[in-house]
Amino acid sequence: MCRGMAHTCVHWFRKGLRLHDNPALMAALRDCKELYPVFILDPHLHNNTCVGINRWRFLVGALKDLDCSLRGLNSRLFVVRGKPEEVFPELFDRWKVTKLTYEYDTEPYSLSRDKTVATLAKEHGVEVIYKISHTLYDTERIIEENSGKAPLTYNRMQVIVKTLGPPKRPVPAPTIEDMQGAMTPCSENHEKKYGIPTLEELGQDAAALGEEQFPGGEQEALRRLDKHMKRTGWVCSFEKPQTSPNSLSPSTTVLSPYVTFGCLSARTFWWRLAEVYQGKKHSSPPVSLHGQLLWREFFYTASVGISNFNKMEGNPVCTQVDWDTNPEYLAAWREARTGFPFIDAIMTQLRQEGWIHHLARHAVACFLTRGDLWISWEEGQKVFEELLLDGDWALNAGNWQWLSASAFFHQYFRVYSPVAFGKKTDKNGDYIKKYLPLLKKFPAEYIYEPWKAPRSVQQAAGCIVGKDYPQPIAKHEVISKKNIQRMKLAYAKRSGDSAESANKSPVKRQGTKRKAPSVVDMLKKKDRRK
Numbered sequence: 001m002c003r004g005m006a007h008t009c010v011h012w013f014r015k016g017l018r019l020h021d022n023p024a025l026m027a028a029l030r031d032c033k034e035l036y037p038v039f040i041l042d043p044h045l046h047n048n049t050c051v052g053i054n055r056w057r058f059l060v061g062a063l064k065d066l067d068c069s070l071r072g073l074n075s076r077l078f079v080v081r082g083k084p085e086e087v088f089p090e091l092f093d094r095w096k097v098t099k100l101t102y103e104y105d106t107e108p109y110s111l112s113r114d115k116t117v118a119t120l121a122k123e124h125g126v127e128v129i130y131k132i133s134h135t136l137y138d139t140e141r142i143i144e145e146n147s148g149k150a151p152l153t154y155n156r157m158q159v160i161v162k163t164l165g166p167p168k169r170p171v172p173a174p175t176i177e178d179m180q181g182a183m184t185p186c187s188e189n190h191e192k193k194y195g196i197p198t199l200e201e202l203g204q205d206a207a208a209l210g211e212e213q214f215p216g217g218e219q220e221a222l223r224r225l226d227k228h229m230k231r232t233g234w235v236c237s238f239e240k241p242q243t244s245p246n247s248l249s250p251s252t253t254v255l256s257p258y259v260t261f262g263c264l265s266a267r268t269f270w271w272r273l274a275e276v277y278q279g280k281k282h283s284s285p286p287v288s289l290h291g292q293l294l295w296r297e298f299f300y301t302a303s304v305g306i307s308n309f310n311k312m313e314g315n316p317v318c319t320q321v322d323w324d325t326n327p328e329y330l331a332a333w334r335e336a337r338t339g340f341p342f343i344d345a346i347m348t349q350l351r352q353e354g355w356i357h358h359l360a361r362h363a364v365a366c367f368l369t370r371g372d373l374w375i376s377w378e379e380g381q382k383v384f385e386e387l388l389l390d391g392d393w394a395l396n397a398g399n400w401q402w403l404s405a406s407a408f409f410h411q412y413f414r415v416y417s418p419v420a421f422g423k424k425t426d427k428n429g430d431y432i433k434k435y436l437p438l439l440k441k442f443p444a445e446y447i448y449e450p451w452k453a454p455r456s457v458q459q460a461a462g463c464i465v466g467k468d469y470p471q472p473i474a475k476h477e478v479i480s481k482k483n484i485q486r487m488k489l490a491y492a493k494r495s496g497d498s499a500e501s502a503n504k505s506p507v508k509r510q511g512t513k514r515k516a517p518s519v520v521d522m523l524k525k526k527d528r529r530k
């Protein structure tokens, strides 16, 4: 076989921290004589206080796992410290690189970083190959199919996706055979120069860490995926609104951190589900697990097609709302001191474990924004970005806009009660007792509203409200009604309506606009049926 020039390749891992379904890595291995798998410890991330310790631990775990898998292929991971635009020219020269490969990343920071690096590569005579494998589809193709605009409803998204056919099949992980001829030159001081960072190096205090619930890495991702895919009945009957926000162990897959870091390919996830569904009766989008992956695709596409997606101002789909600036309320929410045990338990789980259920996210996001505290969704977005293991630029921004009824979802008059919502799936308050042990002696009757307990009950529970646990930060029944009116005004402004027309029944007005039923709608419907 006639082979072209053998290349010296750098495969740049950023997200996509995996070997399976990694088409860019496979492209690196084509006609390759030397392979350098690189991860850059970018100070943009490193100095970014918006990454919490749990997420750092997850990343370190994922890098260790990747290095271990690469060793199995007689290769190694090179963790390079520095800014990509400064590091690459030096690496290109030092290693005499001829090809650079990476997975396409649609985040604005990544796009501009990659543009700079691609220009530098060109200047150094380095060929650049990137592949799309973080999403199910090429999101730009979806936008093209939808006349140049991101679909704004899930229904529309489904129509477009149908025309594109199923997502591409994942590509297999490289084998030792694929590595034939591609060696990775490692020096003796590899560990010292290119080793995986410790949490200490990242400026984190490892002593502050709790038990690791969700270890990072591709092996763990595939293990979790296998475990779930064996639960055929559960997978086929999965309906997101039926899962519980406050079960003591997660009621959904918790594959999100793995998909976010790319330890698990969304396409692998999709096709494994398709195998389970094959020949069986199964649930459908939007509530099925396939449906969840389409939500991801929906928000990713929106983030590509809509400018200033993580902001209210300058974001053409986002309702402009006169949110309050209230550092005290924001701190109380962030630090689980709102006095609403359901909200505080969720925020505690988030800080301790780095993952909370989707409907728990609904509850705390609604509470912070249009429900109770009237604080901008951008503030909530920042806190989630710091604390979530699955913190994802596009999904976080998209879902916060949804929950605050700023975009995509417009039924602002449907507000979650910080008391009643949790009770539906956990009457006893066991979830609250797990995360707020201070309240564990309260009888079920008062666990969601301890301030209503008689003094004697508070004394017997060993917790006095106002002293040991805060009084509720807001009078939900009163404030949520006031906030609905404020939302009504914001909507009236948005549509250019007069204040008068804003007084029409919002149900009617929104009812005509609404196209696709949301997960929240379905949940409500289900409750009404009960």
Ligand code: FAD
Binding pocket: 240, 252, 253, 254, 255, 256, 257, 259, 260, 289, 292, 293, 295, 296, 297, 299, 356, 357, 358, 359, 361, 362, 365, 384, 388, 390, 391, 392, 393, 395, 396, 397, 399, 400, 403
């Ligand atoms: P499953 O129900 O098992 O779903 C499977 C996969 O589908 C998930 O792993 C995820 O990749 C995807 N998915 C599920 N629901 C959604 C959704 N609503 N939007 C997009 N993708 C979805 N998800 C993130 O991954 N990163 C975020 O930063 C993020 N921020 C959020 C902020 C708010 C305010 C809200 C309400 C939701 C947010 N979500 C985010 C979406 C969702 O809550 C999580 O993806 C989901 O809870 C992850 O748990 P799971 O893996 O068990 O989900």
